Amino acid sequence: xxxxxxxxxxxxxxxxxxxxxxEAEAKEKIAAYEKDGFEAACLTEAExxxxxxxxxxxxxxxx
Amino acid sequence: MNGSVLxxxxxxxxxRASSELVDQGFKVFLVEEKPTIGGKMAQIDKMxxxxxxxxxxxxxxxxxxxxxxxxNIIAFSEVQSITGKPGDFKVKxxxxxxxxxxxxxxxxxxxxxxxxxxxxxxAYNLGRGASKAISFYSPFPPRKALIHPEKCNYLLxxxxxxxxxxxxxxxxxxxxxxxxxxxxxxELHVGAVIIATGSDELHTDRLTEYGYGKIPNVLxxxxxxxxxxxLGPTGGVVKRDDGTAPQTVAWYVMDNASSIGFMTAVTExxxxxxxxxxxxxxxxxxxxxxxxxxxxxxxQKAQEANVEFVPADAVSTTEGxxxxxxxxxxxxxxxxxxxxxxxxVLVPTLAPSESAQKLAHNIGVQLNPWxxxxxxxGDTHPIxxxxxxxxxxxxxxEPKGIDxxxxxxxxxxxxxxxxxxxxxxxxxxxxPEKKYLPITSEDEPSIAALICKCGPNxxxxxxxxxxxxxxxxxxxxHQVELTPFGCDGVKIREMLRSKAFNRVLVGGCSPKTHxxxxxxxxxxxxxxxxxxxxxxLRNHCTWVHSKDPKEATEKAKTxxxxxxxxxxxxxxxxxIHIPVSPAALVIGGTPSGVACALKLAQADLxxxxxxxxxxxxxxxANQSKFVSRLIDALAKLDNARIFxxxxxxxxQGYLGNFNxxxxxxxxxxxxxxxxxxIATDQNxxxxxxxxxxxxxxxxxxxxxxxFVGMLGNLNPLDFNTAGVFKCGPARMEMGVLDAIMDGEGAxxxxxxxxxxxxxxxxxxxxxxxxxxxxxxxxxxxxxxAHAVTLIEYMQHDGTKKKTxxxxxxxxxxxxxxxxxxxxxxxYVQNFKPEQIMEMVHSVSEEA
Numbered sequence: 022x023x024x025x026x027x028x029x030x031x032x033x034x035x036x037x038x039x040x041x042x043x044e045a046e047a048k049e050k051i052a053a054y055e056k057d058g059f060e061a062a063c064l065t066e067a068e069x070x071x072x073x074x075x076x077x078x079x080x081x082x083x084x
Numbered sequence: 085m086n087g088s089v090l091x092x093x094x095x096x097x098x099x100r101a102s103s104e105l106v107d108q109g110f111k112v113f114l115v116e117e118k119p120t121i122g123g124k125m126a127q128i129d130k131m132x133x134x135x136x137x138x139x140x141x142x143x144x145x146x147x148x149x150x151x152x153x154x155x156n157i158i159a160f161s162e163v164q165s166i167t168g169k170p171g172d173f174k175v176k177x178x179x180x181x182x183x184x185x186x187x188x189x190x191x192x193x194x195x196x197x198x199x200x201x202x203x204x205x206x207a208y209n210l211g212r213g214a215s216k217a218i219s220f221y222s223p224f225p226p227r228k229a230l231i232h233p234e235k236c237n238y239l240l241x242x243x244x245x246x247x248x249x250x251x252x253x254x255x256x257x258x259x260x261x262x263x264x265x266x267x268x269x270x271e272l273h274v275g276a277v278i279i280a281t282g283s284d285e286l287h288t289d290r291l292t293e294y295g296y297g298k299i300p301n302v303l304x305x306x307x308x309x310x311x312x313x314x315l316g317p318t319g320g321v322v323k324r325d326d327g328t329a330p331q332t333v334a335w336y337v338m339d340n341a342s343s344i345g346f347m348t349a350v351t352e353x354x355x356x357x358x359x360x361x362x363x364x365x366x367x368x369x370x371x372x373x374x375x376x377x378x379x380x381x382x383x384q385k386a387q388e389a390n391v392e393f394v395p396a397d398a399v400s401t402t403e404g405x406x407x408x409x410x411x412x413x414x415x416x417x418x419x420x421x422x423x424x425x426x427x428x429v430l431v432p433t434l435a436p437s438e439s440a441q442k443l444a445h446n447i448g449v450q451l452n453p454w455x456x457x458x459x460x461x462g463d464t465h466p467i468x469x470x471x472x473x474x475x476x477x478x479x480x481x482e483p484k485g486i487d488x489x490x491x492x493x494x495x496x497x498x499x500x501x502x503x504x505x506x507x508x509x510x511x512x513x514x515x516p517e518k519k520y521l522p523i524t525s526e527d528e529p530s531i532a533a534l535i536c537k538c539g540p541n542x543x544x545x546x547x548x549x550x551x552x553x554x555x556x557x558x559x560x561x562h563q564v565e566l567t568p569f570g571c572d573g574v575k576i577r578e579m580l581r582s583k584a585f586n587r588v589l590v591g592g593c594s595p596k597t598h599x600x601x602x603x604x605x606x607x608x609x610x611x612x613x614x615x616x617x618x619x620x621l622r623n624h625c626t627w628v629h630s631k632d633p634k635e636a637t638e639k640a641k642t643x644x645x646x647x648x649x650x651x652x653x654x655x656x657x658x659x660i661h662i663p664v665s666p667a668a669l670v671i672g673g674t675p676s677g678v679a680c681a682l683k684l685a686q687a688d689l690x691x692x693x694x695x696x697x698x699x700x701x702x703x704x705a706n707q708s709k710f711v712s713r714l715i716d717a718l719a720k721l722d723n724a725r726i727f728x729x730x731x732x733x734x735x736q737g738y739l740g741n742f743n744x745x746x747x748x749x750x751x752x753x754x755x756x757x758x759x760x761x762i763a764t765d766q767n768x769x770x771x772x773x774x775x776x777x778x779x780x781x782x783x784x785x786x787x788x789x790x791f792v793g794m795l796g797n798l799n800p801l802d803f804n805t806a807g808v809f810k811c812g813p814a815r816m817e818m819g820v821l822d823a824i825m826d827g828e829g830a831x832x833x834x835x836x837x838x839x840x841x842x843x844x845x846x847x848x849x850x851x852x853x854x855x856x857x858x859x860x861x862x863x864x865x866x867x868x869a870h871a872v873t874l875i876e877y878m879q880h881d882g883t884k885k886k887t888x889x890x891x892x893x894x895x896x897x898x899x900x901x902x903x904x905x906x907x908x909x910x911y912v913q914n915f916k917p918e919q920i921m922e923m924v925h926s927v928s929e930e931a
Contacts, residue, residue, distance in 0.1 A: 025854045033889040035854070039880030054878050061878075078874040078886070081861045 027073045029062050034073035041070040085171040086275035087111060087507035089500050092163055092443065095123020096486050097478025097493040098280035099145055100798070102155050104497035107836035108687075110504060111511035112155045113272050115177055117439050119160040119221035119230050120208075122146055123282050126224050127208070129312035129320075130355050131486050131797050132347040133382035139315055141798060143224070143597045147571075150225040151604055154512045159226055162439065164269065166277060166447040170473025170503055175272040181265035183231035183239070184218070188260035191220070191227045192568040193539055195261065198251035200244065204235045206317060209310045213317030218252050218261075223315050227569065229260070238263060275507055276473050276500035279457060280493065281443060283479035286435035294336065294430055295401040299409055300325045302401065305335075305348055305431040312355045322356065322427075326407055330426035331362060334411055336399055337369040339433035343379060344483045346372040349431045350383055353391040366422060368396040368413060376816070377788065394422075401428060434483035449474060456482055464710055466821050467496050467828075475499050487800040494801065494829030501835055502686035508839065520656070521610045523586040529560040529652040532585040533644070536570035536592035538622050543568070545626040547637045551591070554641045558648040561589065571598055573605035580609025587651045588616040591644050594623050614847070614914055617651035619643045646923040653919045657847040662893045664740040664842055665756040666690060668834045670763055671732055671777070673703040675711045675820050676812025677763030679827030680834070682714050685724035687831070689838055692755055693718070694746055698729040708820055727753075735760070735777040738893045739807035740843050744777075758807065758838040761830045762791060765813035781805050782870050790816055801830050804868070806894065809833045848913055849895035850902065852888055856909035859886020863901035863910060871895040 027034045037054075041047040047063045047070035054061040059074040089105050091098045094116035102112040114121070125131070126146070128138045149155050164176040201217035208222040217235040220227060231252075237244035244250035253261045285304050295302040301324045314320035324330055333356055335349035346369055353365040374380050387393070396413035404410045408424035436455040444451045450470040452458040457476040459468040467475050477496040478489035501508070533555050537543025548566060556564045562585065567575040570592050579585070588606045592598065595618040603613035621640050629636035666689070670681045673695030684691040697703050700719060704712045718724050733745030733752060742760060746753045762783065778785075782805050786792045791810045794802040801809045811830035812823035837843065850871070864872045871894035876886050888910070890901075899912045908917060 033875065033887075035875070035877035035885070035887060037878050037880045050880070057878070059876075059878055072880075074878045075889075076876045078876050081864060081874055083861060 023066060023071050027062070027064060029073065032060070032075060034060070034062055034075045037072050037074060039072070040066070040068055041072065044070055046070070047072050085504060085507040086173075086273050087504055087509065087511035088113060088272070088274045089504070090115065090163070090166075090173070090175050090272060090274040090277045091280060092277065093117075093123065093280035093282055093437075093478075093480065094121035094157065094159070095280060095282045095478065095489075096125040096142065096798075097282070097480075097489040098123070098278070099142075099149055100490050100493035101278045101280060101477060101497045101500075102149060103145070103152075104494050104832045104836060105500060106152055106154045106512070108497070108501045108832070108839050109509040109512055110501065110507075113158060113175075113274060114149070114155055115158045115161050115163055117160070117162055119182065119228075120224045120226065121149065121157060121159065122222070122224045124306070125486060126222065127306065127313070128309040129314075129316075130351055132351045133376075133378040133485075134795065134797050135351065135354065135382070135385075136796060139313065140597075141796065144600075145798070146225050147597060147601055151601060153516070157226060160230075163443055164446055166474070171275045171507075173274050173277060173473065175274060175277070177270050177272060179268045179270065181233075181267060182228065183233065183236070183261065183263055183265050184229045185260045185262050186226060186228040188258045189228045190258055190260075190569065190572045190574050191229070191539075192257075193229075194255045194257070194568075195229060195252040198255045200251065201235050201237050204232055209317040210304075210307045212307070212310060227572075231261075275504040277447075277475070278493075278496045278500060279443070279449075279469065279474065279476040279480050280478045280496075281437045281440045281480045283434040283483050284437045285432040287432065290338065291430055291432060294399065295403065295409060295428065296430055299401065299403045299428075300407050301330070301426065302409060302428045302430065305345075305352065305429055308352055308427075308429045312352065312359070320359070322359065324407055324426060328426075329360065331360070332364045332423065332425040333427045333429065334366040334368060334409075334422060334425045335429045335431055336396075337367065337372060337431045339431065339483075340370045340372050341433070342483050343372060343374050343376070344434060344485060345431040346374070347379055347382070347485065349429070350386045350391065352429065354386050354389055357389050357391060364392075365390075366392045366394050366425075368394045368399060368411070370397050371395060378816075396420075434479065436480065440480060447471070447474070456480065464821065466825055467492060467499060473503060486797040490798055491800050491829040492825055494832040495825040498683040498687070498828045498832040498835065501832065502683050505686065505688040508688070518607055519610060520607075520612050521583060521586065523612065523615065523656055525655045527586050529587050530585045531558075531561045531587040531589050531648060531651060532576075532579045533558075533561050533564040533589040533648070534570050534576050534579065534591070535564065535566050535621070536590065537566065537568050538593050539568065541593065542591075542621050542626050545630060545633050545636055546621065546640050547633065551637060551640050551644065555589075555591070555644045555648070558645055560587070560652050561648055571601050573601075573608065576602070576605045577609050580606070580611060583610065586611065586615060587654065589619070589644070589647050589651050590616065591619045591621045591640065591647070594620050612656035614657040615651065615654050617647045617654065619647040642927060645926050645929065649922045649926045650919055653916070653922060654914050657913055660845040660847050660849070660892050662740045662843040662845055664838060664840055665742070665758040666838050666841070667692065667755070667757045668759045668761065668838050669694065669732075669742070669744055669755065669757045670761045672762065672764035672814065673697060673715075673726075673728070674763050674765055674812055674823065674827075675707060675714070676814070676823045676827035676830070677761070678703075678711060678714050678718055679824040680761050680763055680811060680831045681724055681726075682718045682721075683828045683831035684834060684838075685718060685721040687835055687839070688723065689835060690723050692725050692727065692746070692757065694727045694730050694732055696729070696731050700726065700728060703728070711820060711824070714824070732777050735780045738891055740837060740893065742807070759834040760808045761827075761834060762803075762808070762810045762814045763812050763827060763830070781808050783808065790814065801826070801833050805870075807837060843893075845893065846897065848897040848915075849892055850890045850897065850899075850910050850912050852890060853909045853911070854887055856907045857887045857905075858907060858909070859888060860906065861886075861888070862904045862906065863888060866900040866904050868898060868900065869894045869896045872901055
């Protein structure tokens with residue numbers, strides 16, 4: 022089980038819970054996430070490619 | 085050029101200058117004429133205007149200084165001469181004999197009870213209380229015994245007792261008594277000198293006119309402080325000469341030239357009412373002018389606490405009945421009389437310390453007509469002396485409050501640092517390399533327990549042997565030792581030498597003051613400092629249950645049991661290293677801002693100054709010639725970059741790592757800085773649409789528009805946002821020279837950060853359990869350090885989730901987030917729920 026969290030450039034990123042079989046597939050997903058305003062990064066594991074994302078929320082609503 | 089600095093005087097100003105210099109990479113020789121450090125701040129009970137406990141505030145600083153390998157405390161010594169030139173001074177220091185070898189004395193006190201010469205008035209308590217001829221001078225560092233030669237039988241007659249050796253020599257296992265000691269002169273090499281010799285009460289015939297020395301229960305302000313102090317001769321209970329508690333006390337402020345005497349009287353009157361709400365207190369004064377707003381607020385609080393202020397002149401006293409004092413005075417020409425008072429406290433004028441005149445003569449520095457340190461004719465800088473390379477700060481310049489003394493000490497440190505910038509780091513020793521035993525969280529705990537008697541503080545009340553026996557019976561505790569004063573580290577290191585332990589449990593005084601000391605000793609024994617737990621037997625047992633030794637001992641057992649359970653679950657942790665951007669940003673071309681930027685640039689540090697006016701000439705137009713000279717000097721330095729006609733845009737980041745946007749006429753420029761100084765004036769408009777740095781840096785202004793910072797007299801220049809400082813007109817109204825010193829003081833605070841390549845921080849911070857956190861965000865608002873950020877993240881199936889991110893550099897480890905989290909999704913390292921619950925469960929177990 023890959024790590025849920027990754028520290029990239031000092032920032033906390035979270036795994037999107039999927040193992041991509043190719044770099045191209047991972048990059049395609051990253052582009053989609055970035056289009057949605059997320060920072061995204063790819064980490065390589067022996068079993069495949071992992072995509073991590075984050076977006077800082079400044080408008081906080083307590084439920 | 086020598087990278088060491090001599091600081092003369094170890095009161096709040098001298099200690100602060102020392103710690104500022106060490107923080108900037110300079111070695112310090114701290115010479116103190118008294119046998120212990122702390123100065124007047126350690127002698128008084130509370131400080132104005134914060135009403136903080138003075139000794140509680142200064143004690144951690146004293147221990148920090150006493151344990152810093154780059155501060156060499158030379159106590160009970162005097163400076164005899166200084167020769168040479170700035171950057172290369174030679175200093176002769178006379179060390180007075182204490183007849184006890186401080187390297188051998190471990191403060192065990194075994195020599196005290198066997199000394200037959202008692203009744204020695206305690207100088208630290210201004211003659212109140214009595215000690216033996218061998219004693220401690222004060223409760224403060226360096227905690228080493230001292231023999232009073234004028235009272236010691238052996239030194240007076242060559243014999244003490246019937247045996248060949250005096251009783252103290254026989255009692256001292258460490259062979260520390262040394263009657264052969266003579267005054268010794270040594271030589272130091274330093275690059276700069278800072279004088280911080282403070283001030284003393286001026287005892288003249290005027291005191292006698294008001295009955296001092298003639299009428300019982302007439303005393304001076306400092307004598308009264310010793311009665312108020314919990315560490316004084318009466319344990320903080322104010323008593324008259326006959327042992328009764330006064331119900332009516334009056335103060336007479338004899339010095340109206342400054343507000344210091346008046347504020348001292350107000351603080352003492354407040355302290356009296358706090359201890360005895362039935363007491364009636366009056367402060368007699370002659371139209372004292374109070375200019376500072378924080379002082380006025382404090383006076384108002386005193387009035388609300390029923391402290392009465394009486395404008396009075398022509399004050400006279402006569403001895404009344406039953407040890408009382410009759411006080412007469414005039415108000416606007418009308419004669420009035422106070423009812424008999426039980427005590428009368430005189431607040432004398434403050435004068436330069438006794439040693440200042442001798443020191444000035446010895447080192448060839450001028451004094452002004454009032455005896456305070458003076459500068460060369462034509463030199464207007466407040467902290468200069470008449471000799472280049474020798475600076476002065478604190479009450480050695482003129483009487484002042486502790487907050488102002490601290491600011492000046494920082495300013496003096498920045499001057500010394502600028503002078504010696506080329507020698508930064510050349511004289512200091514690096515921190516000792518940490519060599520730990522290979523201990524992991526999985527190893528079975530093996531606890532070494534140390535019970536400190538803290539002299540009579542703990543050992544005098546608890547059944548210490550019963551406690552030791554009980555502690556030895558606790559799970560995983562494999563050895564228990566008793567020690568008279570564990571803070572010397574001797575016993576703890578002796579225990580750890582066996583390498584048989586992987587945890588340390590200390591039963592002793594307060595972790596607030598001594599945890600760092602015991603952590604250093606634990607590391608010295610090869611064990612990670614976070615595998616040490618401290619139980620506060622003194623404050624929590626003996627002090628609060630002083631009338632019930634049996635119950636206090638039972639409570640001590642419970643606390644030791646809780647401590648043993650907790651330490652068994654503690655984990656080794658590593659310090660956090662934070663890289664630093666080696667530059668500073670100063671906002672505002674005020675005299676403070678210019679002075680701050682200039683001192684940083686002169687100290688070979690990179691600085692950016694942002695000013696909204698269109699050019700330096702525009703800035704100079706409104707300033708004095710002195711400030712104009714500073715501006716010209718700054719403009720010539722390559723490592724200072726001045727943005728005029730500019731303002732600050734967005735700012736983000738944290739201590740050591742800020743990013744700021746400068747909006748210039750040519751566009752935006754981004755800079756990276758490690759620290760920020762706010763030197764604007766209070767009327768400066770709120771930041772524009774380009775960005776609001778006040779909001780982004782979590783800065784606050786008071787109702788009067790001045791910025792509000794960290795509480796406490798020792799932090800006048802600090803904001804609660806780490807790495808951001810304020811000075812001059814940003815924090816209060818002040819004259820130009822004070823504003824310049826303020827800016828230079830802020831430069832020292834900044835240089836302590838950006839002169840380093842990295843900052844070391846405690847790993848006791850919050851950690852998020854990501855599997856549990858659902859990003860409810862309840863933890864964000866309660867965080868006082870603004871260290872928690874809400875982040876959203878994607879799932880492959882297109883759903884979005886949330887969690888929080890903790891900024892390690894900002895987190896204070898306070899646990900607010902842990903307390904508010906409904907999911908147990910965040911904890912503070914070494915304060916995990918299971919660790920806390922283990923302690924809680926152990927409370928209910930029978931001892």
